[in-house]
Amino acid sequence: MTTNKHIPPVLELIRDNIIKYGNPLALNHRQNSSWIKDLDLPAKGEILFYTGGEYQLLPYLEPLLKTMTYIDPAGRTFSLLMGARKLVNFIGIAPEKIFAGMLAKDKDRYNSINYKAAYILKKLGYDLCYDAQGEIYSGALLYELGFWQDLQSYAVRVGQAIRKTQAKTVVCLSPHAAEMFKHVYPQFNEFPELEVKTFVELVWEKRDKLSPIPVDSPVVVHDSCRLARDLGISKEIRDILDSVGVSYVEPIRNKEWTTCCGGPGKMLFPEISKIIAKRRVIELTDTGASKALLACPYCLSSLQGGLNPDKPMVIEDLVEFIYRGVNHNVEL
Amino acid sequence: MSNFKKELAEYTKNLNKATQDENLTRAVTRTVKSYRQNVEAAMSQYPHTPALAEEVRTIKDYSMANNKELLERAMQAIESNHGQAFYAEDREAAMNIVKKIVGQGKIIVKGKSMLAEELNLREALQEEGNEVWETDLGEFILQLKNDRPMHILAPSIHVPREQVAEIFSKFFQKEIPADIAEEVSVVREFLREKYFAADVGISGANVVAADTGQIVIIENEGNVRLCTGVPPVHIVIVGIEKLVPTFQDAMKVSEVTWRYANYGAPGYVNIISGPSRTGDIEKVITYGAHGPKEFYVIFVNNGRQAMMSDENYRQALHCLRCGGCMYECPVFQVTAGHYGRTYLSGIGSVWTSFVEGVESAAPMLYTCLRCGRCVERCPMQIDVPKMVGRLRSEVVSD
Structure with a gap:
C-alpha cells in the first residue's frame, strides 16, 4: 500500500478495498451473490450477467454518507476511515463490518434489482451465466479516482475472471461497468475481446416481447451521465417505455444534456453531492410526474437521497419497473 | 495535519x-x-455557428502544432506595425517586462484579463507604487471588495445589487442606492476621469492574428475601448495559445467565442494593430495621434508550452x-x-x-x-x- 500526501485518505481506503477484496467496500462473494436465490444461472456461458457488486454496495453508501456529512474531510470521519484502513491491513477486519450496525433497510430492495434484471433477461430468452464465486468489481473507481497504475494489474484480474466464464458477451447492469468494458479495458493488452451490452440494450433488442405495464400517469426519465453521454444510450429507454405502453415526460435537461445526480461527489463532498441530487430531483418533480425512472445504481442511490419529503416522488430503477410487467405474480 | x-x-x-x-x-x-x-x-x-466552431477546432489544432512559428511571425508583424513584442517564459519574466514598461507611481487602467489574474498583475503593480484600476464593472466591484472573480466572464456573479450599493457607498463616501442604473453610473463617472489621467492601459486579448499582428479583444462595456485607446501607452498581455495563423482565422475564433458566451453580437470588438498614428500633415507618419503612442504585446508561456x-x-x-x-x-x-x-x-x-x-x-x-x-x-x-x-x-x- 502506498500513501500519498496529495489525495484524501478516503480514496486510498476505497482503492485498498478494491485491490484487496475486489470490491470498493470489501463486500465478499457471499454478500455479493446472495440475490441469486432460486435463479439457476450456470457459472459459464455465452452471455455473462455482470453485476460488479454495484447495486449490492448501495445500502452501505447512505449510512456511510450520513456519518460523513457535516464532518470535514480532515476531521474525525477521515481519521475513522484511516483507522478502518489500518484495520483492513493489519487485523483483516473489513470496513463493511465496522459499518454493519448501520445497514440500510433498503438492502433487500437493492439486492433484488440484480435478481429482477437477471429474471427479466431470462424471460426475454437470453441464456445467461453468472459467476457467483468469481465476479469482482469492474474497477471503475480505480479509473475514476486516478489509480491508473493499480488498474494495470486489476485489469488482468478482471480479464481472468471474465475469461473463466467463457463469455463472448458481457451484459452490465451498471453503466459505469459498461464504460470500463467498452471504452477503458480494450486499451489494455490481453484483455479478452468482448461484446459489451448494457441491461437496457438487451431489453431494447427484445422489447416487443414485453407485456404492457399499467400506470396511472406519465413517468419522467432521468438519464444517467455515463449511459447517455458516454455510451450514447437514451432513446432506447424511451423505446422500451413505448413498447410497454407507458407515457413519459422529459425534465428540463435530459439525454445528452442530462443533469448529474451528484453521485460521483458523494465520498469526498457529501454535502454538495446531496445538494446536486436535490436540485436534480426538483428538475424531475417540476415535470409533474410522480415517478422517475433511471438505469444506474448510483443515480438511484443519489436521487433517492435527494428526495423532498414535502413533494413525494418514487425513484425507480428501470429494472424494477419492467419486472412488474414481466411477472405480475412474483413478489420479492 | x-x-x-x-x-x-x-x-x-x-x-x-x-x-x-x-x-x-x-x-x-x-x-x-x-x-x-x-x-x-x-x-x-446564427445557425452557422456550430459549423464555424468545427472550423475553429481545426484552426486551433493547426495553431497549437505550429505555435512557435506563429509566435515568431506575430512578433515580427507587431514590430513592423511599430509596436514592440516580447516573449515571457514565466510569471516573473512577464512581470519584469510589465514593470519595466510601466515604472513606478503611474496611474494604470486595465481591462479584464484572466492572464492578469494568473500573474497577479494588479497586486504586483500596486506594490511598485502604482495606482491600478480595474475598469470592467464586475472586476471593479471585486477590487473594492478585495475579492476574486467567481466566473471568468461575469466575475462578480455572486454579488447582488444591495451588496454593491454597500461597497460603493463606503468607497465613494456617499449614499449609493441599490439601484443598478445608479451603480453603473457612479462607476462610469469615476472611471472616466481615470482613463484620461492614466499613464498606461493594460488589456488581455481573445485572439491574435499572426500574419497581421492584430490583437482582437471582445467586450460589451466599452471599458476596453477606453483603456486601450485613451492612455498614451497600451500594454497587451496574452497567452501564447491565443495565436492563430491569419486575421480571417481570428475573426472566426472571435465569432465562435462571443456566440458561445451567449451573445448574438457583442457590444464591441476591438482590433488593434499598433500605436495610434497619423499622416495627415505632409504625409509624415507621426505616432500617438489620439490613442497610445506606445504599444507593447507580451506573449506569456507560464506552463502553456x-x-x-x-x-x-x-x-x-x-x-x-x-x-x-x-x-x-x-x-x-x-x-x-x-x-x-x-x-x-x-x-x-x-x-x-x-x-x-x-x-x-x-x-x-x-x-x-x-x-x-x-x-x-x-x-x-x-x-x-x-x-x-x-x-x-x-x-x-x-
Missing part, C-alpha cells in the same frame, strides 16, 4: 459555505437560465474562455468560483495543473463529477473529464 489535508479542509469548508450562500445560488441560478436562453436564441439566429507539447492536454489550450462549460457544471452552479483558484471548474482544474502545478489543483481535480456536460456545451469539445481522470492519476502517482 499535513498541508494538503489543511488545504483540502479549508477548500471543502469554502465550497460547503458557498452552497449555503443564498445570494450566490440565486444569482447563479438566474444567470444559468438566462445564459441557456440567450445562447439558444443566438444559435437559432508544457500543455502544448503533451497531446493528452493540448486540447485544453483550445479553450476560448466563453464560460459556457461553467454554467453547465452542476458543482459550479452551487459554488461558483469557489470551485477554483484563478481558473475555475473542470477546465480550470486542468489549467491550474499547468500554471500552478497538480498539487495545487488536486482539490479541484477531485471536485469534478466527470459528468461530461461541459463537453456537450464546449464549442471546442474539450474532453475535460478525460483530462481530469489523467491528472488525478498524476496526483496519485506523484
Whole structure:
C-alpha cells in the first residue's frame, strides 16, 4: 500500500478495498451473490450477467454518507476511515463490518434489482451465466479516482475472471461497468475481446416481447451521465417505455444534456453531492410526474437521497419497473 | 495535519459555505437560465455557428502544432506595425517586462484579463507604487471588495445589487442606492476621469492574428475601448495559445467565442494593430495621434508550452474562455468560483495543473463529477473529464 500526501485518505481506503477484496467496500462473494436465490444461472456461458457488486454496495453508501456529512474531510470521519484502513491491513477486519450496525433497510430492495434484471433477461430468452464465486468489481473507481497504475494489474484480474466464464458477451447492469468494458479495458493488452451490452440494450433488442405495464400517469426519465453521454444510450429507454405502453415526460435537461445526480461527489463532498441530487430531483418533480425512472445504481442511490419529503416522488430503477410487467405474480 | 489535508479542509469548508450562500445560488441560478436562453436564441439566429466552431477546432489544432512559428511571425508583424513584442517564459519574466514598461507611481487602467489574474498583475503593480484600476464593472466591484472573480466572464456573479450599493457607498463616501442604473453610473463617472489621467492601459486579448499582428479583444462595456485607446501607452498581455495563423482565422475564433458566451453580437470588438498614428500633415507618419503612442504585446508561456507539447492536454489550450462549460457544471452552479483558484471548474482544474502545478489543483481535480456536460456545451469539445481522470492519476502517482 502506498500513501500519498496529495489525495484524501478516503480514496486510498476505497482503492485498498478494491485491490484487496475486489470490491470498493470489501463486500465478499457471499454478500455479493446472495440475490441469486432460486435463479439457476450456470457459472459459464455465452452471455455473462455482470453485476460488479454495484447495486449490492448501495445500502452501505447512505449510512456511510450520513456519518460523513457535516464532518470535514480532515476531521474525525477521515481519521475513522484511516483507522478502518489500518484495520483492513493489519487485523483483516473489513470496513463493511465496522459499518454493519448501520445497514440500510433498503438492502433487500437493492439486492433484488440484480435478481429482477437477471429474471427479466431470462424471460426475454437470453441464456445467461453468472459467476457467483468469481465476479469482482469492474474497477471503475480505480479509473475514476486516478489509480491508473493499480488498474494495470486489476485489469488482468478482471480479464481472468471474465475469461473463466467463457463469455463472448458481457451484459452490465451498471453503466459505469459498461464504460470500463467498452471504452477503458480494450486499451489494455490481453484483455479478452468482448461484446459489451448494457441491461437496457438487451431489453431494447427484445422489447416487443414485453407485456404492457399499467400506470396511472406519465413517468419522467432521468438519464444517467455515463449511459447517455458516454455510451450514447437514451432513446432506447424511451423505446422500451413505448413498447410497454407507458407515457413519459422529459425534465428540463435530459439525454445528452442530462443533469448529474451528484453521485460521483458523494465520498469526498457529501454535502454538495446531496445538494446536486436535490436540485436534480426538483428538475424531475417540476415535470409533474410522480415517478422517475433511471438505469444506474448510483443515480438511484443519489436521487433517492435527494428526495423532498414535502413533494413525494418514487425513484425507480428501470429494472424494477419492467419486472412488474414481466411477472405480475412474483413478489420479492 | 499535513498541508494538503489543511488545504483540502479549508477548500471543502469554502465550497460547503458557498452552497449555503443564498445570494450566490440565486444569482447563479438566474444567470444559468438566462445564459441557456440567450445562447439558444443566438444559435437559432446564427445557425452557422456550430459549423464555424468545427472550423475553429481545426484552426486551433493547426495553431497549437505550429505555435512557435506563429509566435515568431506575430512578433515580427507587431514590430513592423511599430509596436514592440516580447516573449515571457514565466510569471516573473512577464512581470519584469510589465514593470519595466510601466515604472513606478503611474496611474494604470486595465481591462479584464484572466492572464492578469494568473500573474497577479494588479497586486504586483500596486506594490511598485502604482495606482491600478480595474475598469470592467464586475472586476471593479471585486477590487473594492478585495475579492476574486467567481466566473471568468461575469466575475462578480455572486454579488447582488444591495451588496454593491454597500461597497460603493463606503468607497465613494456617499449614499449609493441599490439601484443598478445608479451603480453603473457612479462607476462610469469615476472611471472616466481615470482613463484620461492614466499613464498606461493594460488589456488581455481573445485572439491574435499572426500574419497581421492584430490583437482582437471582445467586450460589451466599452471599458476596453477606453483603456486601450485613451492612455498614451497600451500594454497587451496574452497567452501564447491565443495565436492563430491569419486575421480571417481570428475573426472566426472571435465569432465562435462571443456566440458561445451567449451573445448574438457583442457590444464591441476591438482590433488593434499598433500605436495610434497619423499622416495627415505632409504625409509624415507621426505616432500617438489620439490613442497610445506606445504599444507593447507580451506573449506569456507560464506552463502553456508544457500543455502544448503533451497531446493528452493540448486540447485544453483550445479553450476560448466563453464560460459556457461553467454554467453547465452542476458543482459550479452551487459554488461558483469557489470551485477554483484563478481558473475555475473542470477546465480550470486542468489549467491550474499547468500554471500552478497538480498539487495545487488536486482539490479541484477531485471536485469534478466527470459528468461530461461541459463537453456537450464546449464549442471546442474539450474532453475535460478525460483530462481530469489523467491528472488525478498524476496526483496519485506523484
